[in-house]
Amino acid sequence: MSDTSTNGYKSGSRLEQVLRAGHFAVTAELGPPQGADGEIIRKKARLLKGLCEAVNITDNQTAIVRMSSIGAGAIVLQEGLEPVIQMTCRDRNRLAIQSDLLGAYALGARNVLCLTGDHQSFGNHPTAKNVHDLDSVQLIQMVVEMRDQGRFQCGDEIKGVAPRFFVGGAANPFGDPFEWRPYRLGKKAKAGVDFIQTQLIYNVERFSKYMEKVRELGLHEQVYILAGIGPLKSPGMARYMRDQVPGLDVPDHLVDRMTAAASGISKEDKAARREAWRKEGIQIAIELVQQLKGIEGVAGVHIMAIEWEEAVRPIVEGAGLFPRPEPEPLPTADDPAD
Amino acid sequence: MIVAEQKPLDEIRDLIADAGKVLVVGCGTCVTVCFAGGEKEAGILATSLRMASKLNGNAQDVTHLTVQRQCEWEYLDPIEEQIRQAEVVVSLGCGVGVQALAEHFPQAWVVPGLNTSFMGLPTEQGVWEERCAACGSCILGLTGGICPIARCAKQLLNGPCGGSQDGVCEVNAETPCAWQLIYDRLKAHDRLDLLMEIQPPKDWSTSRDGGPRRITREDLRLVAEQVE
Numbered sequence: 105m106s107d108t109s110t111n112g113y114k115s116g117s118r119l120e121q122v123l124r125a126g127h128f129a130v131t132a133e134l135g136p137p138q139g140a141d142g143e144i145i146r147k148k149a150r151l152l153k154g155l156c157e158a159v160n161i162t163d164n165q166t167a168i169v170r171m172s173s174i175g176a177g178a179i180v181l182q183e184g185l186e187p188v189i190q191m192t193c194r195d196r197n198r199l200a201i202q203s204d205l206l207g208a209y210a211l212g213a214r215n216v217l218c219l220t221g222d223h224q225s226f227g228n229h230p231t232a233k234n235v236h237d238l239d240s241v242q243l244i245q246m247v248v249e250m251r252d253q254g255r256f257q258c259g260d261e262i263k264g265v266a267p268r269f270f271v272g273g274a275a276n277p278f279g280d281p282f283e284w285r286p287y288r289l290g291k292k293a294k295a296g297v298d299f300i301q302t303q304l305i306y307n308v309e310r311f312s313k314y315m316e317k318v319r320e321l322g323l324h325e326q327v328y329i330l331a332g333i334g335p336l337k338s339p340g341m342a343r344y345m346r347d348q349v350p351g352l353d354v355p356d357h358l359v360d361r362m363t364a365a366a367s368g369i370s371k372e373d374k375a376a377r378r379e380a381w382r383k384e385g386i387q388i389a390i391e392l393v394q395q396l397k398g399i400e401g402v403a404g405v406h407i408m409a410i411e412w413e414e415a416v417r418p419i420v421e422g423a424g425l426f427p428r429p430e431p432e433p434l435p436t437a438d439d440p441a442d
Numbered sequence: 443m444i445v446a447e448q449k450p451l452d453e454i455r456d457l458i459a460d461a462g463k464v465l466v467v468g469c470g471t472c473v474t475v476c477f478a479g480g481e482k483e484a485g486i487l488a489t490s491l492r493m494a495s496k497l498n499g500n501a502q503d504v505t506h507l508t509v510q511r512q513c514e515w516e517y518l519d520p521i522e523e524q525i526r527q528a529e530v531v532v533s534l535g536c537g538v539g540v541q542a543l544a545e546h547f548p549q550a551w552v553v554p555g556l557n558t559s560f561m562g563l564p565t566e567q568g569v570w571e572e573r574c575a576a577c578g579s580c581i582l583g584l585t586g587g588i589c590p591i592a593r594c595a596k597q598l599l600n601g602p603c604g605g606s607q608d609g610v611c612e613v614n615a616e617t618p619c620a621w622q623l624i625y626d627r628l629k630a631h632d633r634l635d636l637l638m639e640i641q642p643p644k645d646w647s648t649s650r651d652g653g654p655r656r657i658t659r660e661d662l663r664l665v666a667e668q669v670e
Contacts, residue, residue, distance in 0.1 A: 193596075194596075198643065220596055220598065220603045220604075221596075222605075223595050223596065223605075223612065223613045225595075225613050226613075234596070236596045236597045236598070237643070237644075237646065238643050239596070239597075239598040239599050239600050240600075240603075241599075241600035241601075241640055241641075242599070242600065242640075242641075242642065242643045245640065245642075246643070257643060274604065275604075276604030279602065279603070279604045279605065279606050279607065280602070280606045280607055280608060280609065280619070280622060281602070281606075281622060281625050281626075284601065284602070284625055284637075287601075287634075287637070287638065288600075288601050288602070290638075291600055291601065291638065291640060294640060295640055303604055350605045350606075350607040350612040351604045351605050351606075351607055351612070
């Protein structure tokens with residue numbers, strides 16, 4: 105066997121190994137810069153190393169041009185951290201996606217998250233042409249078939265090494281139609297997805313209802329579901345997410361808690377108010393992790409601390425998820441694997 | 443039908459700036475129905491252009507006429523003389539009409555007076571909405587008669603994205619989410635099973651991606667030859 109042997113694992117990624125071993129997994133998010141400074145990636149990677157199994161590297165998130173997910177992912181790998189390459193259908197057709205994934209695999213990436221992508225009208229190039237040659241379900245199916253059948257989407261055989269990714273997808277339990285959402289997850293499971301990262305969850309009660317249906321369909325036994333966690337930075341952010349962001353459900357009591365956090369502090373003391381809000385935001389995130397951990401079928405959390413990577417450590421530690429489990433090293437090619 | 447809207451007057455004036463004699467040609471079909479380029483609009487545009495050129499101290503001779511359909515040669519032959527006399531022809535047809543005039547009258551300089559918007563229908567007085575993207579491979583039989591290629595901002599084929607909220611698209615609060623509409627309709631017809639099937643990657647070769655399209659009907663061609 106070559107060095108691509110995965111010894112019974114689909115990809116052999118750390119994320120896959122930790123999930124397969126039955127540990128409660130943690131992934132985080134690393135947003136690349138709007139520039140070409142690799143040092144920014146290294147600094148963020150150092151903040152996150154040891155706190156999670158892998159970090160998602162966003163792909164032109166919210167349709168704003170940033171350093172590529174694969175380029176930034178290669179730097180993250182150099183820092184000894186495992187990337188989850190995000191791949192959207194907005195900017196690339198099936199040719200570009202497949203060729204980029206071959207390159208990502210050759211660079212050492214082993215996880216990929218398959219997304220539709222935010223519409224370009226939200227970003228900084230609203231006059232751009234979008235692609236959407238595939239949708240996220242078809243993308244999942246394509247990457248799974250590249251791995252399991254060694255074939256490109258057209259059916260041609262992949263020459264030599266086929267990319268063996270641990271394949272992820274996204275789910276928004278709060279999108280409409282609400283009752284359809286578990287079935288959409290089922291479609292991704294049918295397409296062969298290995299893990300799911302959900303939209304940010306603040307409304308645990310509503311998410312529990314979603315998970316009830318997910319369990320009824322048996323989907324929690326087919327895919328690893330990582331619940332999305334996002335620490336709130338301020339009451340303003342909480343209100344914005346509650347009122348302005350489609351597909352997010354932030355209950356009023358969390359907005360009130362964020363507001364109350366700085367209630368005794370003078371409005372003049374901006375630094376102290378900011379500090380108090382952030383402390384409360386992290387505390388809420390810790391409580392959410394603990395509540396979500398108790399829901400059957402939740403296999404881990406995905407912590408999205410956008411431009412606030414420092415928040416990941418206190419959340420992981422506060423929720424009792426530190427230190428992270430160390431998977432057994434994969435046997436080398438020469439070892440008798442079985 | 444094809445839905446279009448008139449270009450800003452200044453843009454049209456720029457397109458005809460160097461001409462002394464201008465002919466505005468309206469079209470009596472789709473663009474008449476959507477109040478963009480019919481007889482009435484052609485008349486108003488010609489008058490506006492005349493007035494604007496006079497005010498500008500460089501009076502242009504702008505006349506207008508309307509044909510039943512700009513996209514068929516037989517309706518264009520009768521206006522050959524008027525076309526010949528014009529230095530610039532402003533077509534108030536859709537993009538097909540503009541090109542038909544240019545193709546049929548190679549000596550004429552033809553410019554567009556409309557922006558051709560989409561294939562759609564009026565949903566209420568004064569409101570038109572897109573319905574068909576002419577992808578060349580109709581899937582309406584799988585989606586309850588509602589097209590996600592034309593009506594979903596991301597042309598998704600396997601259900602709504604995460605941005606569908608309260609029945610509207612995240613891209614524009616005035617646009618209904620096509621997949622919410624499809625879901626509601628399939629549910630009403632007890633056909634949600636159609637939504638459970640994974641739709642494979644679409645063959646876009648029948649769409650614009652395959653290059654300019656052409657349909658040849660040999661049966662009709664043979665008939666035409668016999669007539670000759």
